[in-house]
Amino acid sequence: MSLPAALTLPRVLRSSLPVGLMLLTLGLSACNSGTTTATAPAPTPVAQVPAAPADFVYDGQDHSWTSAATTAPLPLALSTGDNALSGENWTAASNGWGPIEKDASNGDKLAGDGRALTLAGQTYARGFGVHAGSSMTFTLGGKCSTFTALVGVDDEVGDKGSVAFKVIADGITLFDSGTMTGASATQTVSVSVAGKQQLQLVVTDAGNGLSFDHGDWATPVLSCTVAPLAPGEIQYSGPIVIRKGGTYSGNWESTLSQSAVLIQTSEPVIIENSNIRSRGNLISGFKNRLTVRNTRGYALNPNVAGRAAGRAVNAEEVMSLRVENSYFEGTTGIYARAFMGNPAAGDTIKILKNRFRNTDGRLSDGVGGYNGQASVVQAILFNNVKRVPNVEIGWNEIINEPGKSRTEENMNFYVSSGTPTSPFLIHNNYIQGAYSLAPLTDTSYAGGGILLGDGKVTDPLDSGYARVYDNQIVGTTNHGIAIAGGVDNQMYNNRVISSGLTPTGQRLPAANVGLYVWDSGGAGKLSPPTFASNRMDNNAVGWTRVAADGKTSNNPMWFPNCGLNATSCVGNQNLGTITLDMEKQEYQGWLGKLSANNVKVGP
Numbered sequence: 001m002s003l004p005a006a007l008t009l010p011r012v013l014r015s016s017l018p019v020g021l022m023l024l025t026l027g028l029s030a031c032n033s034g035t036t037t038a039t040a041p042a043p044t045p046v047a048q049v050p051a052a053p054a055d056f057v058y059d060g061q062d063h064s065w066t067s068a069a070t071t072a073p074l075p076l077a078l079s080t081g082d083n084a085l086s087g088e089n090w091t092a093a094s095n096g097w098g099p100i101e102k103d104a105s106n107g108d109k110l111a112g113d114g115r116a117l118t119l120a121g122q123t124y125a126r127g128f129g130v131h132a133g134s135s136m137t138f139t140l141g142g143k144c145s146t147f148t149a150l151v152g153v154d155d156e157v158g159d160k161g162s163v164a165f166k167v168i169a170d171g172i173t174l175f176d177s178g179t180m181t182g183a184s185a186t187q188t189v190s191v192s193v194a195g196k197q198q199l200q201l202v203v204t205d206a207g208n209g210l211s212f213d214h215g216d217w218a219t220p221v222l223s224c225t226v227a228p229l230a231p232g233e234i235q236y237s238g239p240i241v242i243r244k245g246g247t248y249s250g251n252w253e254s255t256l257s258q259s260a261v262l263i264q265t266s267e268p269v270i271i272e273n274s275n276i277r278s279r280g281n282l283i284s285g286f287k288n289r290l291t292v293r294n295t296r297g298y299a300l301n302p303n304v305a306g307r308a309a310g311r312a313v314n315a316e317e318v319m320s321l322r323v324e325n326s327y328f329e330g331t332t333g334i335y336a337r338a339f340m341g342n343p344a345a346g347d348t349i350k351i352l353k354n355r356f357r358n359t360d361g362r363l364s365d366g367v368g369g370y371n372g373q374a375s376v377v378q379a380i381l382f383n384n385v386k387r388v389p390n391v392e393i394g395w396n397e398i399i400n401e402p403g404k405s406r407t408e409e410n411m412n413f414y415v416s417s418g419t420p421t422s423p424f425l426i427h428n429n430y431i432q433g434a435y436s437l438a439p440l441t442d443t444s445y446a447g448g449g450i451l452l453g454d455g456k457v458t459d460p461l462d463s464g465y466a467r468v469y470d471n472q473i474v475g476t477t478n479h480g481i482a483i484a485g486g487v488d489n490q491m492y493n494n495r496v497i498s499s500g501l502t503p504t505g506q507r508l509p510a511a512n513v514g515l516y517v518w519d520s521g522g523a524g525k526l527s528p529p530t531f532a533s534n535r536m537d538n539n540a541v542g543w544t545r546v547a548a549d550g551k552t553s554n555n556p557m558w559f560p561n562c563g564l565n566a567t568s569c570v571g572n573q574n575l576g577t578i579t580l581d582m583e584k585q586e587y588q589g590w591l592g593k594l595s596a597n598n599v600k601v602g603p
Helices: 580-596
Strands: 011-014 022-025 081-084 092-095 117-119 122-124 127-131 134-139 144-153 162-169 172-181 187-192 198-204 214-224 240-242 246-248 251-254 261-263 268-272 275-278 283-286 289-293 296-299 313-316 320-324 327-329 334-337 349-352 355-357 362-364 370-374 380-383 392-394 397-399 409-414 424-427 430-432 448-454 464-469 472-474 479-483 486-492 495-498 513-517 535-537 540-546 552-554
Touching: 081 580, 117 144, 117 214, 122 214, 127 134, 127 198, 144 162, 144 172, 144 580, 162 187, 162 214, 172 187, 187 580, 198 214, 214 580, 240 246, 283 289, 289 313, 313 320, 430 580, 448 464, 448 486, 472 580, 479 486, 479 495, 495 513, 495 580, 513 540
Parallel strands: 240 261, 246 268, 251 275, 261 283, 268 289, 275 296, 283 313, 289 320, 296 327, 313 334, 320 349, 327 355, 334 380, 349 392, 355 397, 380 409, 392 424, 397 430, 409 448, 424 464, 430 472, 448 479, 464 486, 472 495, 479 513, 486 535, 495 540
Antiparallel strands: 011 022, 081 214, 092 134, 117 122, 127 214, 134 198, 144 187, 144 214, 162 172, 162 198, 362 370, 540 552
């Protein structure tokens, strides 16, 4: 595409890192590819819904239902992070017509006669199907922070029915939908339940009788902070040095800026079912074959002036690495440098089904705070991981909050590559948030979602051969997904959205572009070219920018180098203006995808 004459070409910013990472702040122009109606994510259907509504007319008889009595409140089996409420026990429940159905619509009078939970044509794998005159009570015990759900009248009754949804915590009404019918738009519930002991979900008949009053609580989720033991109750031992292969479990901490777990062997080491916290790296080593699973890791402020928090896993000259079903908070991510393993023996890198919270490159002031500067860090960073087959990064949930984190790209692959026959597989990840140190005032910032092809190479086999697909990227400020170099990098079938606002609705002046393909280093002019045969196709993208006066504009994609050396950028769908409510629905879609695929993320 031709650039407007008044457009300032992108500026390249470099940070003084030992690895020489190039990080970009782009001054990009709006480049729309046509408009389509913005839509919420469509979770995987779980059952067929009849084309016409069944006859659910109230017959004057009492078909109500009440759950079996309990002698004491039933505590929920909560874990840190997001908990699907339909998999939990209620303390009390009642329903106006037959039993409440879990993960299905209310149906008729019998248990198990519901269909797929369906609202406005979209089906949901998890939730509750209820009938007006319904109430469910859950015991939270003060352990949760947020309750979210989608609510509406199930499609099985067509445009009929009239109900009202209420969320009540400790006797206080937190949400009231007002009257909703089968013709009403789906509403999003997102309320704070911090410190609350009991949660009650109520559906009334809106005052006009019970006919067709089928209500759905779709993808109801409690966000909680629940460690197996409270941090003060975990009995930590000091740092550990592992010099022999084997399986290790424990609670280790380092109160100094050194690794809590230091590995000094190339024999296979498994760390599982552990708690780790440190003012330095949590786990670190050279030439290791390491598996980390079912482990929780927390970075502490290093309390050394000018130093950032430690890495979750620091794998130098890595032989083999597998990290799965673990939780990392406040760290500077997983770092893999200079692969030295033997792929023929099964050595590779796999990072699967983990939760990352607040990847944080802020520099300490030495006294428990921060000095207003930051290091360049990522949740997942490859550095010189070249020509490695069977690499997979999938089903990870990465969430950052403004003021609690500072990341560049959430995933960056610097001078790294798969192979022509076995490319990197980067799929089904959910990434939300990338924020500068001062996100409400900074007008330029290089952070984003996923970046391929960082770093200029001369050998085409040394950068590229990656597949990025079926990921969801939300609100990552400067960019969503991008190709800046490499050969045969492909990004397709991803959802990339941003409202240009923080989660609390404040403007992000540095919001920039959803997708870009830009040969930033001129690698396409080399012989042979090392920017070639890349693909940015068939993604759904909406990237909204909010001006100081509140006016919005959309900048979904910028493709100055599509067509260069057989690079393609086709079939990308512009979702139009994105709202905060749409960002919240994207997360609900992620939870529905996890449920539909029976994937458990985190410990």
